[in-house]
Structure formats: C-alpha cells, structure tokens
Amino acid sequence: MRYYWDELHRFASDCFVAVGVPQDDAEWCAEVLVRADITGVPTHGLSRLAAYIRAIQRGVINPRPNFSWKQGVLAVAALDGDNGLGPVVARAAMSEAIHLAEHMGIGMVTVRRGNHAGAMSSYIDLAVQAGMIGWGFTNAQPAIPPWGGGKAYFGTNPIAFGAPCKDHNPVVVDLATSKVARGNIILAAKSGKPIPEGWALDEDGRPTTDAASALRGSVLPMAEAKGYALALMVEILSGVLSGAEIGPGVGSIYDAGNREPGTGMCFIAINPDPFLGEEFLSRMDQLVDEIHRIPPAEGYQSVRVPGERRAQFERAGRKEGILLEESTIEELEKLSLEFDTPWRG
Amino acid sequence: MRYYWDELHRFASDCFVAVGVPQDDAEWCAEVLVRADITGVPTHGLSRLAAYIRAIQRGVINPRPNFSWKQGVLAVAALDGDNGLGPVVARAAMSEAIHLAEHMGIGMVTVRRGNHAGAMSSYIDLAVQAGMIGWGFTNAQPAIPPWGGGKAYFGTNPIAFGAPCKDHNPVVVDLATSKVARGNIILAAKSGKPIPEGWALDEDGRPTTDAASALRGSVLPMAEAKGYALALMVEILSGVLSGAEIGPGVGSIYDAGNREPGTGMCFIAINPDPFLGEEFLSRMDQLVDEIHRIPPAEGYQSVRVPGERRAQFERAGRKEGILLEESTIEELEKLSLEFDTPWRG
Numbered sequence: 278m279r280y281y282w283d284e285l286h287r288f289a290s291d292c293f294v295a296v297g298v299p300q301d302d303a304e305w306c307a308e309v310l311v312r313a314d315i316t317g318v319p320t321h322g323l324s325r326l327a328a329y330i331r332a333i334q335r336g337v338i339n340p341r342p343n344f345s346w347k348q349g350v351l352a353v354a355a356l357d358g359d360n361g362l363g364p365v366v367a368r369a370a371m372s373e374a375i376h377l378a379e380h381m382g383i384g385m386v387t388v389r390r391g392n393h394a395g396a397m398s399s400y401i402d403l404a405v406q407a408g409m410i411g412w413g414f415t416n417a418q419p420a421i422p423p424w425g426g427g428k429a430y431f432g433t434n435p436i437a438f439g440a441p442c443k444d445h446n447p448v449v450v451d452l453a454t455s456k457v458a459r460g461n462i463i464l465a466a467k468s469g470k471p472i473p474e475g476w477a478l479d480e481d482g483r484p485t486t487d488a489a490s491a492l493r494g495s496v497l498p499m500a501e502a503k504g505y506a507l508a509l510m511v512e513i514l515s516g517v518l519s520g521a522e523i524g525p526g527v528g529s530i531y532d533a534g535n536r537e538p539g540t541g542m543c544f545i546a547i548n549p550d551p552f553l554g555e556e557f558l559s560r561m562d563q564l565v566d567e568i569h570r571i572p573p574a575e576g577y578q579s580v581r582v583p584g585e586r587r588a589q590f591e592r593a594g595r596k597e598g599i600l601l602e603e604s605t606i607e608e609l610e611k612l613s614l615e616f617d618t619p620w621r622g
Numbered sequence: 623m624r625y626y627w628d629e630l631h632r633f634a635s636d637c638f639v640a641v642g643v644p645q646d647d648a649e650w651c652a653e654v655l656v657r658a659d660i661t662g663v664p665t666h667g668l669s670r671l672a673a674y675i676r677a678i679q680r681g682v683i684n685p686r687p688n689f690s691w692k693q694g695v696l697a698v699a700a701l702d703g704d705n706g707l708g709p710v711v712a713r714a715a716m717s718e719a720i721h722l723a724e725h726m727g728i729g730m731v732t733v734r735r736g737n738h739a740g741a742m743s744s745y746i747d748l749a750v751q752a753g754m755i756g757w758g759f760t761n762a763q764p765a766i767p768p769w770g771g772g773k774a775y776f777g778t779n780p781i782a783f784g785a786p787c788k789d790h791n792p793v794v795v796d797l798a799t800s801k802v803a804r805g806n807i808i809l810a811a812k813s814g815k816p817i818p819e820g821w822a823l824d825e826d827g828r829p830t831t832d833a834a835s836a837l838r839g840s841v842l843p844m845a846e847a848k849g850y851a852l853a854l855m856v857e858i859l860s861g862v863l864s865g866a867e868i869g870p871g872v873g874s875i876y877d878a879g880n881r882e883p884g885t886g887m888c889f890i891a892i893n894p895d896p897f898l899g900e901e902f903l904s905r906m907d908q909l910v911d912e913i914h915r916i917p918p919a920e921g922y923q924s925v926r927v928p929g930e931r932r933a934q935f936e937r938a939g940r941k942e943g944i945l946l947e948e949s950t951i952e953e954l955e956k957l958s959l960e961f962d963t964p965w966r967g
C-alpha cells in the first residue's frame with residue numbers, strides 16, 4: 278500500500294492541531310516529518326509523530342511556546358525556544374539567521390530550550406531556497422563516548438550543510454558524527470544478529486558485537502578520534518554557546534518522566550552575494566560537473582554528490598507515493614481513532 | 623641533539639627576510655613553522671621551510687603581496703591574497719574575521735590566491751587568544767577522491783576549530799578529512815611495507831595495499847562517504863565561495879613549474895559575548911571537566927580533550943627543546959650556507 282504526500286501531511290497536521298499546536302506550526306511540523314519519509318529517511322519521519330504527540334500530551338513539549346530573543350549585535354542572535362516543538366523552534370532560528378545574512382553577509386542563531394527537530398536537512402533547505410549556504414548543528418541525548426571513554430556523553434550530534442546550485446540539485450549534507458545510526462543496532466538486536474566490530478561499546482566500556490549489549494552501551498564516533506572531535510565541536514556550538522543543556526544534561530522525548538529535554542541548536546546562513554554575486558551559483562555547478570566527470574572507482578557505476586539521491590527520492594515519492602513501516606501504520610491508526618481524524622484519502 | 627625555540631625561530635625568520643619577506647611577516651611565518659614542530663606536528667614545521675623559500679625564489683610565491691579586500695557588508699569580507707605566503711595571508715584573514723566578530727558577534731573572511739598556510743591551528747590560536755571561537759578551512763592540491771570516485775579531486779581539506787576555556791587549555795581541533803595523512807603512506811613506501819586496506823586507491827581507482835601505488839593514486843576520505851561530504855563542504859567554503867581555484871585547479875608549492883597554487887581559505891570567528899558573556903568560559907570548563915570524568919574504555923588510561931596533548935608538547939618543547947628529522951637538518955644547513963646565516967645558538 279502506497280501513501281501520498283497530501284494525505285499524510287494533512288493527517289499529521291491535524292494530529293498536531295488536536296493537541297493544541299497552532300495551524301501554521303502544525304503544518305510545518307507535518308512537512309518536516311513527511312518530507313523525511315518522502316526523501317528516504319524514515320527514521321526521522323512519521324515514525325516519530327506519535328512520540329511528538331505523546332510528549333505534548335505529557336507536558337514534556339510546549340505546543341504554544343513564547344520565544345524570547347537576545348539580540349542587539351547585528352549578525353547574531355540567541356533564541357530561548359520555550360521548550361517548543363523542535364521543528365518550530367529550528368525554523369524560527371534558521372529564518373532569523375537568513376534574515377541577518379541578507380543584511381550582514383552571515384547570520385548565526387543559537388537555540389536553548391529546543392527539542393528534537395527532525396531531519397536537520399529541513400532547515401538547510403530553508404537557507405538553500407533563500408539562495409544561501411546553510412549550516413545546522415544540534416546536540417541530543419547521550420549516544421557517543423569521547424574517544425577513549427567508556428560511556429556515552431555526546432548525542433549523535435549531526436552536522437548539516439548545504440549550498441544552492443544554478444542548474445543542479447542543491448548540495449545537501451546531513452550526517453551524524455556517530456559511526457552508524459543507532460537504528461542499525463536496534464534492527465540487529467530485533468533479529469538477534471551480531472553487529473560488526475568497531476561499532477559500539479557495552480555498558481562497561483568494552484568493545485562488543487552483541488547488539489543488545491551495544492544498546493545498553495554506546496555507539497562509537499565516526500572516524501575514531503576525528504569523529505569525537507567533530508561531535509565535541511557540535512556540542513560547543515549547539516550546547517555550550519547557546520546556554521542549552523550539554524552532555525547527559527540533554528534529555529529525550531522518549532524518556533520516561535516529564536523532564537524538559539533542553540536540546541541546543543545552532544544555525545548559520547551565509548549569503549554568497551557579497552563574496553561573489555551570481556558567480557557563486559555557476560561555480561557550484563562547475564564543482565558538481567567536475568565531480569560527476571570523475572571516473573568511478575572499481576565497483577562503482579558513477580560518482581554522486583550529496584543531496585542527489587534525496588532529490589531523486591523526493592521526485593519519485595511525491596509522484597508515486599511511499600511505503601511506511603508496519604509499526605508506523607499501527608501508530609497512525611491509533612492516533613486516527615483517538616483524534617477522530619481519518620488518516621487516508 | 624636538541625634545538626630550541628629562539629634559535630629555530632630566529633633562523634627561519636632570517637631565511638624569509640633573505641628572500642625579500644618583510645621582517646614582521648618573516649617572524650610570523652617562522653612562528654607558524656616552529657610552533658608546528660614544537661607542538662608535535664613536524665609535517666607542518668621546518669620540514670617545509672626550504673619549500674617555502676624555494677617557491678619564493680622560483681617566483682611561485684610573492685614575498686611582498688598587496689592585499690585587496692572586498693568589503694562593504696559588515697560581518698564578512700573577501701580577501702585576494704595576491705599569492706602571498708600562506709601564513710601571512712591567513713593571519714590577515716583571521717585577524718579581520720576577529721575584528722568583524724568584535725563588532726558583529728561573528729565575522730567571516732574568505733581568501734583567494736592564498737598558499738599553503740602551515741598548521742591551520744595557528745589561526746585558531748589567534749581567535750582563541752582573542753577570547754573567541756575560531757574556525758578555519760582550506761583547500762589544497764588533489765589528494766582525496768569523492769566517495770565512489772577513482773581519482774583524487776579534493777585536497778586533504780582540513781577542518782580546524784577551537785574555543786577558549788577559563789582555566790583549562792583551549793579546545794583545539796585540527797583534522798584532515800582524509801583517512802590518514804599522506805605522510806604515513808610515504809613512510810610505508812620508504813620502508814617497503816604494505817599499507818592497511820581501506821587507506822588508498824591506485825591510479826586506476828582500485829583499492830591497494832601497496833604504498834608506492836597508493837602514492838600515485840589517492841587517499842580515501844575519513845569515514846567513507848561522510849568524509850567525502852565534509853571535504854566537499856570545505857571545498858565549497860574555501861574554494862567555491864572565495865573565488866579561489868577548486869579541485870585539480872589548486873596547485874602546490876612542490877609542483878614543478880611556476881604555476882601559482884591559487885589556494886582558497888575560509889576563516890570564521892565567533893564572539894561568545896553577545897550569546898553568553900563570561901558564562902561561556904566557565905561552561906567550557908564544565909564541558910572539559912565532565913569529559914575528563916568519564917570512565918576510560920577498556921584499554922585506555924584516561925580521556926583526553928583535543929588540544930591537551932598539543933599544549934603538553936608545547937610546554938615541554940619550549941623548555942627542553944625539540945628533535946628534528948635528519949632530512950630537515952640537512953635542508954636547514956644548506957639554507958644556512960646559502961644565506962650566510964648561522965642556524966644554531
């Protein structure tokens with residue numbers, strides 16, 4: 278069974294409205310989630326809808342936040358997100374960064390009291406649509422130990438980056454600084470399979486290939502000590518500088534209890550105009566063309582640029598609809614009954 | 623035989639002056655090189671002095687550049703380095719980024735017509751000494767293929783980042799986006815040893831463990847496709863946006879001929895004051911303290927923070943002097959004769 282953008286978007290939006298989220302915010306949160314599914318990142322898609330809704334119902338997320346801004350210096354701002362929905366807070370922050378960059382060439386906005394904001398690429402898209410280079414960072418509940426450490430401290434602390442092109446798809450990078458997504462370990466644990474060496478530590482800081490032990494332990498950083506250094510960089514930008522929670526101080530909407538997650542974020546927009554004007558876009562096309570012309574390595578058919586596969590998925594998904602996981606469908610059906618909102622058609 | 627900061631610095635400075643570099647620039651270039659040796663990064667130290675000097679003598683680097691600035695928007699600037707020595711151009715760019723950040727909260731400066739600037743951490747130090755977060759990126763002659771590609775396109779495209787602490791050493795990250803430094807492969811080739819799988823491709827794009835073939839081929843990115851994405855990000859910031867050369871357009875001072883390398887760079891300084899004021903420094907200390915308290919993983923004694931080992935090396939090196947490679951000593955002796963400058967004492 279295939280599901281279509283319009284019906285999924287309308288349903289998710291209705292669910293957010295049903296728990297008190299204003300219409301415009303609800304539509305944006307729905308867009309962030311459905312877009313993740315459509316672009317091939319179901320881990321950040323509607324599989325999270327029920328968790329967001331339940332967190333609002335439990336009082337862990339504030340459906341109607343009052344933002345407070347610290348401003349006064351012209352190219353930067355600091356946002357207190359009042360524990361609002363992650364996508365709502367993140368959109369406000371990136372939009373302000375873009376506004377600052379329009380006038381100043383660069384704009385940077387930090388966020389405290391945010392929440393899980395879905396796929397960070399959603400906010401990169403905002404910058405790219407405005408003709409700008411975008412950068413996004415967020416911390417999250419502990420998953421990665423520092424290199425040499427036996428216990429998780431950093432979140433999967435992603436680095437998201439993008440830049441517009443003239444004729445080509447925008448370049449969009451969105452990567453976790455962990456070696457693998459935790460989802461891969463959850464999958465292995467469910468099917469009782471071992472995980473490769475080098476992925477994870479158990480709860481006593483010992484390397485493990487047992488998926489269940491790994492889930493109680495931590496996921497190693499990408500590229501060993503280098504990934505640790507990058508996770509640390511993300512923590513400084515999104516957590517320390519913003520005044521948000523850091524390390525194990527950061528919670529999750531999946532936690533039991535009512536603790537506010539206290540997530541930190543950082544968004545930067547760079548306006549190419551004062552640097553190069555229109556020439557920037559044609560130089561981006563030149564870069565992509567040159568990369569495409571590189572002969573493939575043994576075992577590869579072609580060389581891709583980050584953002585291309587996502588654009589292909591989106592074109593196909595919007596036209597042909599998408600599949601959803603059985604467990605996600607069950608959750609959506611439950612929400613549909615609860616809010617008396619049909620979720621198909 | 624141990625060598626001391628003062629004598630090495632004075633000698634390197636004299637060599638730069640001997641080929642027409644102004645005194646202040648000469649002292650700064652000497653500082654960047656000697657500091658790399660003192661902090662345990664000899665690949666970016668005096669082993670490069672002769673190459674810099676020869677490039678000036680061959681007319682590949684301009685010892686007395688006239689910088690031209692493109693400014694007008696308040697938080698950003700673009701610098702044409704007039705093919706000056708990398709450390710001179712990079713210092714001018716980061717200094718301007720710091721100046722902009724003092725007033726605007728953030729400052730960003732791109733560089734075209736730069737050159738190899740030594741260890742990027744040198745410019746991060748400038749930001750950190752000014753109480754700011756610093757970021758530095760540079761492209762370089764081709765070394766890394768895009769993931770799936772069989773031929774080098776990107777340089778080792780480093781990401782350098784740092785932030786000051788209150789009582790602790792500053793956090794300083796300086797990492798190449800390649801899997802390993804090319805130096806490791808050169809070393810293996812010299813001793814006729816194989817290199818581990820996953821490090822390199824040969825010139826036909828096939829995985830190789832033969833060090834000599836790898837040197838004719840390319841070094842794989844760190845963390846596979848993720849490292850490619852980060853090398854691409856660095857290329858966009860330092861090469862595309864700056865108007866510098868990109869990909870194989872970037873040359874090296876080690877190349878034969880007189881082609882100007884055309885290196886691109888990008889520097890960003892972030893002033894924590896408008897975000898958090900003094901609290902930023904104590905929060906940085908808290909971060910470092912929390913990381914130090916994490917129990918070590920199996921096989922590790924303690925958990926270190928990037929920048930600590932470098933600070934230890936520097937303290938020891940300034941006091942006890944340092945060792946130099948035999949090949950570096952030979953080059954220094956040759957320069958000493960040529961310029962009639964004693965290089966010891």
